[in-house]
Each structure stands twice: as C-alpha cells, then as structure tokens.
Amino acid sequence: MSKAHNLTENDRICSETFGIIKELWTDFIYGGHIFAFGAICVAFMCSILFAIPVTWDFLIIIYLMFYIIYLYDYFNGTEDDQKTNSTRADYFRKNDSKTIAYILYGSIISIAFIYVLYSDIPNMLIGFAILILGLTYQAYFKGLTKKITAFKNIFVSLVWAILVYVMFMYYSYPITTEALVISAFVFLRMTGIQILFDIRDIEGDQKKGLRTLPAIYGYRKGLMTLVAINFITVILLIYETYIRVLPPTALMIVPVMFYSQNYLEKVKRSRKDHKSYLFAAGEPFIWFILIFSGSMFFRMVPYISEITNIL
Structure with a gap:
C-alpha cells in the first residue's frame, strides 16, 4: 500500500515539475524573453570582439528593455496572431491586461533604478528614448508600413543595431569603425529575420495593406532576399576582416x-513550420557561441606548437 502510495506521490511530483518546466518554456518562447536573451547575446558578442x-x-x-518592447508588441498583437501564431495568442489570452501592465511598469521602474545607481542621466535618456521608440511602434509607426515598403523591417532592425552603440556609450567607449561594421551586421541579420516572420504573416499583412x-x-522572392542578405x-565580414577593421575572431560568425540557410530551406518547404521561426529568433545566441568559440580557439593557437612538441 505504501509502495503504491509512494509511486503515486512520485508521479504527482514529476507531473508538477514537468508542468512548471513547460510553463517556463512557454513563457520564454512566447513572452518576449527569447529576443531579450538575444539582446544579451549581442552584448556578449561585442564584449568579446571589442574587449x-x-x-x-x-x-x-x-x-528588460527588449523584454518590455516584445512583450508589449505581442500582447497588443494577440488578435492578429490568432491566425498565424495561435499558440502565442492562446498564451496571452491566459494573461489578463492587469498582469501584463504590472510586469511592464515593474520592469520600467527596475531599469530606471539601475540607471540611477550604476550609470548617469545621459545614458538613461538614451536608453529610455530607445524604449519609447520600441513601445510606440504599434500606436504611431505601424501605419507607415502601409506607405513605406519594408518600414517595419528597417524600424525593428535599427533598434537592434543601435544596441551596439548603446553599449559603447554606456561604458564610455568611442564609437569606432569596428562598432559601425558590427552594427551593420546586426542590422542585416535582424532585417532578414524580420522578413522571415513577414513570410509567416503574409496573408494577414496583405489584408491589412502592410507593405512588407x-x-x-x-514569399518566394522574400526567401530570395534572405539568401541575398x-x-x-x-x-561584409570577410572584407572587413581582410582589411583588418575586424579581428580574425569575427570570421567565426560566417x-x-x-x-x-537550414531554417530557410524548412520554411521554403512549409511556411507553417513554426520551429523554423524559433530557430531564426534564436540566431543571436548562435552568434555569441561562434564568437566565443573563435575567441577560445585564437587564444589557444600560440600554445598549439608547444603542445605538439610535448606530445
């Protein structure tokens, strides 16, 4: 009897544990965290490249800045997601507006608190200017997508590209040519990712008259554009490394x-392959892994000959 009771208790604990893990994973994927984590990866990438x-x-x-922007955007786009990303729409339907508001205001207050303690007013103004820019897209800038082709892609990608400059300014580093090149890299890559998401939303965007x-x-020409990017x-990376603007480590991103190309091929076969879009969203993590691996490799190069002699 006790053995059966223990099995039942263990099953309940395992079930609850898996349930919690599933909820955390769902929140990470659909709650804006995946892109917020991507912003962290961009910062680490720049940290390695520019010391x-x-x-x-x-x-x-x-x-928190990117989490706020994406959480707010996803929550406001719940109705639009119902057709193209129903899982994310269902996730937000379970969260009432008050809960989302508390999270947003709490995150904004946390950002201000950290700026006051660890930075200065100019950096705070720059940071909040970017945050306001991201938050006001839905209300003030989305309409321009009906007039200006690819405006949405350019707008979102610029916010990501500016992240490189924000980092340099936060630590009082001068904006160098290297920073401009990496910023251009981030802009191009994020433009490609945004166009990929537009391929998923193509029918809804056409009905709204959005000029993506x-x-x-x-979508086939859209995919060709991504291949070109x-x-x-x-x-860009090979040339800038060849003329010694970027360190050799930068080639590791190639x-x-x-x-x-792998997730593009999957989208080409099926636009409803949602895993491919998750792989695209997680691309900044791959940038960091590649740069980190390259950094470790080039640090080991001077010691390779010594290790060979020992062997």
Whole structure:
C-alpha cells in the first residue's frame, strides 16, 4: 500500500515539475524573453570582439528593455496572431491586461533604478528614448508600413543595431569603425529575420495593406532576399576582416549563414513550420557561441606548437 502510495506521490511530483518546466518554456518562447536573451547575446558578442568588460547592470537593462518592447508588441498583437501564431495568442489570452501592465511598469521602474545607481542621466535618456521608440511602434509607426515598403523591417532592425552603440556609450567607449561594421551586421541579420516572420504573416499583412516585402512580392522572392542578405553578410565580414577593421575572431560568425540557410530551406518547404521561426529568433545566441568559440580557439593557437612538441 505504501509502495503504491509512494509511486503515486512520485508521479504527482514529476507531473508538477514537468508542468512548471513547460510553463517556463512557454513563457520564454512566447513572452518576449527569447529576443531579450538575444539582446544579451549581442552584448556578449561585442564584449568579446571589442574587449569591453560587460557588467550585470547593463545586461539587466538591455534584457528588460527588449523584454518590455516584445512583450508589449505581442500582447497588443494577440488578435492578429490568432491566425498565424495561435499558440502565442492562446498564451496571452491566459494573461489578463492587469498582469501584463504590472510586469511592464515593474520592469520600467527596475531599469530606471539601475540607471540611477550604476550609470548617469545621459545614458538613461538614451536608453529610455530607445524604449519609447520600441513601445510606440504599434500606436504611431505601424501605419507607415502601409506607405513605406519594408518600414517595419528597417524600424525593428535599427533598434537592434543601435544596441551596439548603446553599449559603447554606456561604458564610455568611442564609437569606432569596428562598432559601425558590427552594427551593420546586426542590422542585416535582424532585417532578414524580420522578413522571415513577414513570410509567416503574409496573408494577414496583405489584408491589412502592410507593405512588407513578402506581402508585395510573394514569399518566394522574400526567401530570395534572405539568401541575398546571407551573401552580403558573409562578404561584409570577410572584407572587413581582410582589411583588418575586424579581428580574425569575427570570421567565426560566417558559419551562421549555414544555420540560417537550414531554417530557410524548412520554411521554403512549409511556411507553417513554426520551429523554423524559433530557430531564426534564436540566431543571436548562435552568434555569441561562434564568437566565443573563435575567441577560445585564437587564444589557444600560440600554445598549439608547444603542445605538439610535448606530445
């Protein structure tokens, strides 16, 4: 009897544990955390490339900043997601507006608190200017997407590209040519990711009259544009490393194009393959992994000959 009771108790504990893990995973994927984590990866990537000692206060600021922007955008787009991303729409339907409001206001207050303690007013103004820019897209800038082709892609990608400059300014580093190049890399990659998401939302965007590239030219030409962006990014990295603007470590990001091509091929076969869009959203994590691996490799290079002699 007790053995059966223990089994039942263990099953209940396991079931509750898996339930909690599932809820946390769902929140990470659909609640805006995945892109907030991507912003952290961009910061770590820049830290390695430019030898900037990143600190926890800056990491929390940018995490909360991008979390707020995406959480607010997703919550306001719940109705639109019902057709193209029903899982995310269902997730937000379970969260009432008051809960979301508490999270948003709490995160904003936390950002202000950290700025006051660890930075200065100019940096705070820059940070909140970017935050306001991201939050006001739905209300004030989304309408421009009906007039200006690819405005949405450019707008979102610029916010990501500016993150590089925000990091340099936060730590009082001068904006260098290297920073401009990496910012351009981030802009191009995020533009490609945004166009991919537009391929998923193509029917809804066409009904709303939004001038996204896939909505105007079709999803096949949209995919061709993404392939072109892959080639442009590779050429940018190789050329800038060749003329010694970027360190050799930057070349380690080149394999991300194969990663990108993999999920593009899956979307080409089926636009309803939601896993492919998750792989795209997680691409900044791959940038960091590749740069980190490259950094470790180049640190070991001087010792390889010594190890060989010992063997």
